[in-house]
Amino acid sequence: MHKNRTFIAYASTMLLSLMFIVFSKADFSLDIKKIYAVVLFPFQHGAQRILRNVSDFRASISELSRLRTELQMTRERLSLFENAAVEYEEIKNENKRLAELLQQQKQIEYRTVLAAIISKDPQSFYNTIIVNRGYQDDVEVGMPVIAYRDGMKGVVGKVIEVSRKYSKILPVIDENCKIGGMLEASRATGILSGQNPRSLMCHLQYIDRNVLAVTNDTVVTSGFGGVFPKGLIIGTVAKIDRKNYGLFQDIYIKPLIDFSTLEDVYIIKKRAEDEFIRMLDRR
Amino acid sequence: MRRIIPVTIVLLLLTLLQASPLYDGIRTGTVFGVKPDMLLIIIVLLGFEFGSFEAIIYGFLAGFAQDIISSGALGMNALVYLNIGFAAGAIRARITKSLPTVLVFTFTATIVKSILYFVVNSFSFDTSITLDFFRKQLFFETVLNTILAPLFFLLFERIAPLLRSVVRK
Numbered sequence: 001m002h003k004n005r006t007f008i009a010y011a012s013t014m015l016l017s018l019m020f021i022v023f024s025k026a027d028f029s030l031d032i033k034k035i036y037a038v039v040l041f042p043f044q045h046g047a048q049r050i051l052r053n054v055s056d057f058r059a060s061i062s063e064l065s066r067l068r069t070e071l072q073m074t075r076e077r078l079s080l081f082e083n084a085a086v087e088y089e090e091i092k093n094e095n096k097r098l099a100e101l102l103q104q105q106k107q108i109e110y111r112t113v114l115a116a117i118i119s120k121d122p123q124s125f126y127n128t129i130i131v132n133r134g135y136q137d138d139v140e141v142g143m144p145v146i147a148y149r150d151g152m153k154g155v156v157g158k159v160i161e162v163s164r165k166y167s168k169i170l171p172v173i174d175e176n177c178k179i180g181g182m183l184e185a186s187r188a189t190g191i192l193s194g195q196n197p198r199s200l201m202c203h204l205q206y207i208d209r210n211v212l213a214v215t216n217d218t219v220v221t222s223g224f225g226g227v228f229p230k231g232l233i234i235g236t237v238a239k240i241d242r243k244n245y246g247l248f249q250d251i252y253i254k255p256l257i258d259f260s261t262l263e264d265v266y267i268i269k270k271r272a273e274d275e276f277i278r279m280l281d282r283r
Numbered sequence: 284m285r286r287i288i289p290v291t292i293v294l295l296l297l298t299l300l301q302a303s304p305l306y307d308g309i310r311t312g313t314v315f316g317v318k319p320d321m322l323l324i325i326i327v328l329l330g331f332e333f334g335s336f337e338a339i340i341y342g343f344l345a346g347f348a349q350d351i352i353s354s355g356a357l358g359m360n361a362l363v364y365l366n367i368g369f370a371a372g373a374i375r376a377r378i379t380k381s382l383p384t385v386l387v388f389t390f391t392a393t394i395v396k397s398i399l400y401f402v403v404n405s406f407s408f409d410t411s412i413t414l415d416f417f418r419k420q421l422f423f424e425t426v427l428n429t430i431l432a433p434l435f436f437l438l439f440e441r442i443a444p445l446l447r448s449v450v451r452k
Contacts, residue, residue, distance in 0.1 A: 006336045006372075013343040013365045020350070020358025021403065044352075047299045055305055121353045122302040124310065124317040124424060125400065128354040174354065260310040 045132055045166075048118045110229065112146075112266040113137055118166070127196055127259050129169040131267070135162050139267055144228045145169050147257050147265045154256030155179070155234045156265050158227055167267070171259055172234060173200055180224035181234055181253070186211050189222040192234060192253065200259070201238055204251040211249070213240050219253050229270065286446050287337070290329065291344055297321055298348040319427040320393070321435070322349070326364055327392050328439045330371025331380045332446070338368030356403070363399045367392045382436055389432040393425040 115131035133139045145156040157177055161168035170177045173194040181192035181204050190206040204219060217237045223230030233256050241250040300306055301321055309318045322345045330338035346364035350357045371388060378384050 006334075006339070006369075009336050009339045010365070010369055013339055014362065017343070017346075017358040017362035017365065020361065021356045024357040044299050044302065047296070048303050048305075051300075051303055051305045117304050119299075119302045119352055120304055120307040121355075122298055122322070122349040123320070123353060123355070123360065126354050128352060130352065168354070170354065176354075260307060263304055 044119045044130070048116075110268045110270045112268050113139065115139075115145075115167070115265050115267055117263055117265065125196075127171045127173055129157070129171055129259075129262070129265070131167050131169060131265060132165065133267060134165040134167055136164050138269060139167050140271060142227060143270060144232075144268045145265050146232060146268060147262055149256055149258065152233055152256060155221060155228065155232050156257055156259075156262070159267065169265070171196070172257075173202060173255055173259060179228055179234075180222035181219050182222040183207065183211070183213055183237070183251075184218040184220055185214060186217075188213070189224065190248075190251075192219070199252075200255070202235060202253040202255060204237075204253055206248050207251055209242055209247060209249040213237060213242075213249065213251050215240065219251075229268065286333075287340065290337075290341060290446065294322065294325065294341060294345045295348055297325060298345060298352070302349070302352050317424045317427065319431045320396070320424065321431070322364070323367060323392055323396060324389055324428060324432050324435045325439075326368045327371045327385065327389050327432075328435060330368045331375050331385065331388070332439070332443055333372070334375055335369050335372025338372040339365050340368075342366070342368030359400070359403050362403065363396050366399065367396060370395070382433055385436045386429055386432050390425055390429045393428045394421060397421045397424070 113133055115133040117129055118132050119128075119130040121128040139159060139162055141159055141162055143159045145158060146153050147156045148154070155172050157169045157171040157174070158179075159167050160170040171194065172179065172192070173196045175194050175196060178191055178193045180189060181202075182189045183204075188207050188211040190204045192202050192204045194202050207213060215237050219234045219237060221228040221230055221232040221234060235253040235255040237251055238254040239252040241252070243249070301318075307318065326338060326342045326345060329341050342364035343361050346361035347358075349360040349364075353360065371392070374388065
């Protein structure tokens with residue numbers, strides 16, 4: 001009796017799991033995920049807030065003296081930046097004047113929304129990111145996501161699922177993420193894809209093997225594909241694999257963003273079709 | 284069966300903890316950025332304590348909860364964890380539950396988990412999974428889980444009589 005019960009439980013759960021695996025690629029189970037996500041994500045959000053509060057409280061006690069020193073240093077830097085801001089305005093105005101002269105198109109500034117990461121993948125294999133912004137904050141599928149590290153804007157990934165209050169982000173290091181990348185020094189463009197869970201480095205492909213790629217060169221978004229604005233930093237060249245055959249070389253990129261310590265991101269409110277609409281308008 | 288609800292709630296809370304960015308911060312301090320799998324250890328302990336039938340259900344629910352959050356295929360973690368629960372429960376009748384047994388089984392279960400991930404991903408749709416990934420999980424996560432297992436074993440031994448008494452009531 002007990003063995004039959006166990007066998008039935010085993011067989012039915014195995015069958016269910018296999019069905020989910022098969023149907024998940026046919027998008028059959030996406031709705032099931034969203035239904036359960038509505039229930040689960042508020043708890044995740046709440047749990048993350050509690051954990052963050054506890055962690056912040058502990059950190060606040062130990063970091064008081066460090067913060068005092070940092071405040072003093074920041075004040076000194078601020079005065080330097082205030083001077084730099086005046087200089088920046090002058091340079092900006094001159095740039096505007098020169099751009100008008102050259103009839104260059106002005107770079108479009110997009111609005112961003114700050115989002116806190118409430119959940120990451122429970123296993124070490126993937127780097128799923130779930131944030132606390134959804135379509136009620138005008139977030140849409142396909143919007144690019146960035147974060148700041150050491151004052152620099154770096155690519156995090158793009159939004160792939162949106163519910164009312166939460167969104168799932170596909171990180172740039174994920175093997176399913178492909179974006180247009182460009183080597184800053186040579187301006188050569190290619191397709192950059194993640195390699196996770198194989199590796200935390202990204203793989204830049206279709207760079208002509210005659211292009212002189214150098215290590216530590218910055219890789220930025222090329223703007224092709226209409227998802228990411230041009231010029232966002234993805235990372236730096238870590239390894240170059242130039243084989244003796246083939247048309248292209250393989251370049252491996254160390255991302256700027258450290259995904260294991262990432263806590264907050266910015267979702268750029270840019271829809272992919274906006275670029276195409278603007279292209280059509282310019283004709 | 285009455286304990287299924289409280290145990291499931293605990294498993295869901297552990298899933299939330301394991302998915303939290305704070306817990307994910309452990310990856311910065313470890314080789315290859317792996318983190319210990321608390322849920323696997325708990326499923327092993329539940330299997331040893333309550334047998335295959337309950338461990339299958341707990342494993343399936345814990346795995347499914349992870350699948351919802353993860354970007355991997357839905358059902359993959361459910362399949363892996365229910366099998367681990369089943370195996371732990373099946374072995375229960377043959378060996379005495381003790382710390383060394385739990386350590387050995389946790390070690391083995393992590394290896395089995397890595398193999399199942401590799402097999403499922405190879406047969407399903409993530410065909411880019413390579414031996415690098417398998418090796419990374421096989422060694423480093425196995426070590427982390429085995430180190431963490433004694434702590435969970437000692438905690439579980441304190442809670443287990445309470446869970447057993449839920450059924451008797």
